[in-house]
Amino acid sequence: MRVKHTVLSGLFVITLGVAFTLIAWSVHNNLKSAGLELDFGVFWDSAGFDVSERLIPYDAGDSYARVIITGFLNTLLLALTSIITASILGVWVGFLSVSSRWSIRTLAWGFVELLRNQPKILVLLILFVVMVQTLPPVSSAWSIGGVVLSNRALLIPAIPLGDGILILGYVAAVLVWLRRRPHLTPSLLWSSLVIIAVAGWLLLRTEVPIDRPIREGFDYRGGLRISTQFLIMLLCLTLYHGAQIAEVVRGGIQAIPMGQIDAARALGLPPNRVRWLIIWPQTLRLIFPPLSNQYINTFKNTSIAIAVGYSDLMSVTGTMINQTFRPIEAMSVTIGLYMVSCLIIAAGLNRLNHRLNRHSRA
Amino acid sequence: MARRNLNWMVGAVATLMCGHVIAGPVMDEVKSKGSLVCLVSPNAPGFSVPDSQGVFQGFNADFCRMAAAAILGDASKADIRGVGFSDSLKTIVARQAHLASRSITSTGTRDADPGVSFVVTSFFDGQGFMVPKSLGVKNASQLNGATVCAEEGSTTLLNIADYFGDRGMQYRVENIADKTARLAAFFSGKCDVYASDVTALTSDRLLATEPAAYQILPEVISAEPLTLVSQPDAAFEKAVYWAFQVMLNAEQFGVNQANVDQVVASLATQPKGVARLFAKDGATADMGQKLGLPTDWAYQVIKQVGNYNDVFERHLGASTAFGMQRAGGVNALVRDGGLMYPYPIR
Incomplete structure (x- = not known):
């Protein structure tokens, strides 16, 4: 054999x-x-075009190789954030769709069916057109507490990277310290709040230079800039894949034997604990393989971003092909990058799946 | 999106499946199939827009008809399809269309590619900027720091990068592939500026709810010879090239769609140049025989499509919503101060 x-x-x-x-x-x-x-030397030629957003420094004089990396990083950022938000939405809606209340169940069903039966690109274009027309132009942007929102971008006051790491480290240290103490007594809570306040005051005294968005000429300058096309893409993929993940989650929950839930109730566990201690761990094991598939789909579906001007990997290679007429070279690199990314995601999720199921396999 | 994928698949499969390249003449394929596949922009008012029957009408669409009238003797045998910019060239390279008559700029590196041939420039254009009047901008040098909307994948992106880069001006680009999304972005103020060829700006402006609220800035920052593109094939290219020259020559001699029958009926009293264009033993009949075209191909082009001026005035001229002035512009005949130079047919 x-x-x-x-x-x-x-x-x-x-x-x-x-x-x-x-x-x-x-x-x-x-x-x-x-x-x-075939000539892969073309990747070192100057690209000559700009992109709508970048995570690494890039300008039109840089090489095609660099613009491809820039686009790929944009794809990665969009894919990873979408996967997280779609999972949260999907699990939530999945639980809603098995609710004992008819109205909630119907709402969840309506949401899933509405999104599941539309092409992604249509959902995206509708979101885009509605959002850019609903959100105000720069001249009348909404500004609340230093946060500025227009139909161009969401601008958030930013802290310099060094100070940011310091503050995050401090908050993490406080959290870890609190977590080490299983029972949070009032005195402990008060003392920690005092420490946080003192530290905050100290930080303010040293005057962390906050980079605030300021109106200048045609646009705002400064601050952390999140473009509306990124937000719209994120929303589109979250809704679309959230609906698909919700179906996967619902299937998983319904596969759990009723006896498990009855037994948990008989023990007097409140509904919330039944959900997270009994149903969810078993559901997660069941739905992991189809969930992995959803994540890979989400990753690939970031490529519709080209329609609305988010400079992702497909968008920059498309422009490169139009300028150089080197489709084989550019497409093979693009295929390679998508393939390797998806294989890495799949491999990581497989490992996780094995770890999850280790205990259940007798 | 579906069409983009399909084109790619077709192209990829074609590349993978055939053991050797079919270098066979495009001309033969057009004639044996009895139809000429021609790509235009899916929605460019004045240049190519589907009418109520779904048939593309416009300036660019008429050059598809010109090629079909010259090669097949019937303008209606042009199979005109609307395809986005990026996909048009890929489709030609993948040999899924014979001709593209859309706003494709002829550039050195593009023409150096063996997969496509730039045949003849049907329109001389240049890239410009459109802004809302409310922005208070009078010329392009005031655009420092502006956000510019442009079509993804086009030379427009490179021209903008050059223009702003050379002047040390800052800008932000919104490179949006979908036209609906791009126009929504511009008209809603997501971009300050819309960059495209001046003619495209002229027609896109009409899509605004209030066209008068927008203005096109005076600067033209690039040369854009918009050119008919075909699959490489000497016979096919020559047919398209000379059909275009017939349209220019006819205009030069005052022969148009309305009077061509009358002119042909009285060739003896016409100038010799006109006889060479339309006589049964004229120069075009001789050319037709050598190129494998119908004997009366020159007559068919003028009868079914018209001369260059007919096509221009029908879709873009003073009587249309665009109201473009041809006289004095670059697209006038040379004798009227333009760049359209009728090559001798003899």
Whole structure:
């Protein structure tokens, strides 16, 4: 049996290898006879165009390689934030959809069906057009406590990176210290609040220079800038994949035997604890594989961002192809980046899945 | 989006499947299929917009018809399809369309690509800026710090980068691929400026609820020779090139869609140049034989589509909503001070 398995696997790998070589050889020959030679040197040419947002310094004079990294980082940022928000929404709606109340169940069902039966790009364009027309233009931007919102961007007063790390470290230290004490007595709470207040006062005394958004010329300058197209993409992917994840979660919950829930109730556990101590851990194990699939889909679906001007990986490689006419080079790098990212996500989630299921496998 | 994916798939499959490149003439394919697949912009008022029957009408669409009239003798055999900018060139390279008559700028590096041929410039354009009048901007040098909307993937992005970079001016770009989203962004003030070819700005301005609230700045920051693009094929390119020259020559000699029948009926009394264009033993008949076109291809082009001026006035001229002045502009004939130079047909 094992020998047969090995032979079959070997044959499969060889067939795959031969097929791939044939395809590569054919592409190479076709290109050659059309007078095109593969040339990856093109990535070091100057790109000459700007992007709507960047996490690393980039300007039009930089290389195509750099603009591709810039776009890829934008894709990563959007994918990771969307996966987190879609999960939160999905789990919440999933629980709502098994609620004992008819009205809540119907609401959750309506939300899921509304989003599940629309194409993503339509959802995105509707959100985009409605948002840019609803939010005020820069000239009449909403400004609350230093936070500025217009149809261009959400601007938040920012603390310099160094001070930010210091403050975060301090808050984390306080939290860890509090967590070490299982029973929070009033005196402990008061003393910690006093420490926080004193530390806050000390910080203010040293005058952390806060970078506030200021109106200047056509736009606001300064502050942490989150573009509306990022927010709209985030909203779109959260709603769309949130609805899909909600269905996965609902399926998982409904697969838990009623006896489990009855037993928990019989023990006198309140509904909230039944949910998080009995239902959720078992549901998570069941839904992990389909959930992983949703995450990979979310990652790939960030590519619709090109429609609304979020400079993601597809957007920058698209422009690169139009300027250089080097589709094979640019697309192979794009394919590689998407593939590697998705494989890494899949591998990470698989490991997590194994750890989750270790105890349940007898 | 679906079409984008489909094109890619078709292109990829075509590249992967065939063992060798089919260098076969595009001309033969057009004639054997009896239809000429031609790509235009899906929604560019004046240039290409579907009418109530879903048939594309406009300045650019008429050059698709010109090619079909010259090669197949029937302008209605142009299979005109609306495709976004980025996808048009990919579709041509993937050999899924014969011709693209949309606002494609001929540039050196693009023409150097063996997958496409730039045949003849049908319109001389240049890139400009449109702003809301309420912004109080009178010229482009006042745009430091502005947010600029432009089509994703186009040369517009590079021209803006050059213009602002060369002058040490700051700007932010909104590179939006979807036209609905892009116009919504501009008209709602998400961008201060809309950058595109001046002609595109002229037509897009009409899509605003209040076109008079917007103005096009005087600066034209780039040369944009908008050119017909085909699959590489010498015979096909020559047919398209000379069909265009027939339209210019006809205008030069005062022959238009309305009077062409009358002119052809009285060729003996016409100037010799006119006879060379339309006579059964004229220069065009000889060319037609060598290029494999119908004998009366020049007549068919003028009869079914018109001369250059007919096409311009029909879709963009003074009697249309665009009210473009051709006289004195770059798209007038050379004798009227423009760049349209009728090459001799003899």
